[in-house]
Amino acid sequence: MKATILFSGGKDSCLAAIMLSRFFEVELITYNFGLLDNWKQAKQVAEKLKLPFKIIKLPQKILDEAVEITNKDGFPNNGIKYIHQKALEFASQDSKVIADGMRRDDRVPILLLSEIRHLEDKFDVHYIQPLMGYSRKTINILVKRFFEIKEYKSEDFIGAEYEFELREAIKRKYGVTAVEKIFPKGHSQTIVIRYNEI
């Protein structure tokens, strides 16, 4: 049975992929709007995991909508969550099992239980969050066993997360000062640089 995992190449989506690969034929998908080629970061990590990878273009209007939400809010949480929900809906049209790397300690772009059930019912899909029952410190132990990772700040490196095209789109429409106001400085991301198969 195929399971499509929304994939950024960060430690959480990598661990989710490894966990599900025991039960499903895992396929990694990175969504992109065509503004940046940051999906290449995810592709390189997918190759290290030796798992099939697809890049899929999302409609520009989803990014436009996320830009307006984010600009109105003055912070990125709801804009990022909006993109993630749309990406889950797109994945649901292509696969009966979808998954991501959300953790119980995540704030964004975590879905409410009611939103999860709505998605599952509307698209008749299984939505799995394999890491949801694990704390941050437990995840860190498992990550250490499987991966070497690089931590980076969002302003220093461009990863495959939605955040980066959202920043770019806001920069193009509202200027660099808007980006600096909206996105907190020093926000950490990770990318997997090595997979130690067990």
Add this chain to the structure above:
Amino acid sequence: MKATILFSGGKDSCLAAIMLSRFFEVELITYNFGLLDNWKQAKQVAEKLKLPFKIIKLPQKILDEAVEITNKDGFPNNGIKYIHQKALEFASQDSKVIADGMRRDDRVPILLLSEIRHLEDKFDVHYIQPLMGYSRKTINILVKRFFEIKEYKSEDFIGAEYEFELREAIKRKYGVTAVEKIFPKGHSQTIVIRYNEI
């Protein structure tokens, strides 16, 4: 690294055990108050899973307290949750990683996120709920791949869940009519009768 799984022999705790056995040296624990020998059901299932099994006696006063909570409420949810929380605390004194078979669709004895964090901090323990990111229908697919199960009604068969000693204790103190009032009829449980190793 050892992980202690609170184990009843039902489909959820069995699936949780199988999932974690990839990452940890799993040990199954069934807690019992010495009123019934229903722990034997769990032991038989543990043998089918070929995983180490321990039965541990919990202090009688925990059951006494659960009886009073349940009798006062007029329904069993909080009494069962009380026993489960105490069992998790006991397990935390013996193991750095503890786990159970809770699902996101469970109502009882699920802990709030604040209670989970409190437990982890107080006992410096990793508390994993491997099934938390899976819906009931996804669990059912995985269960089918690994196990043959028997479904039964609580009034027809005595499994290793906390519910059964709680029923017995209430019967001894408040009589059989109290049990019939408090526990909903037709409540379904499962027990694993075969493990199909993959």
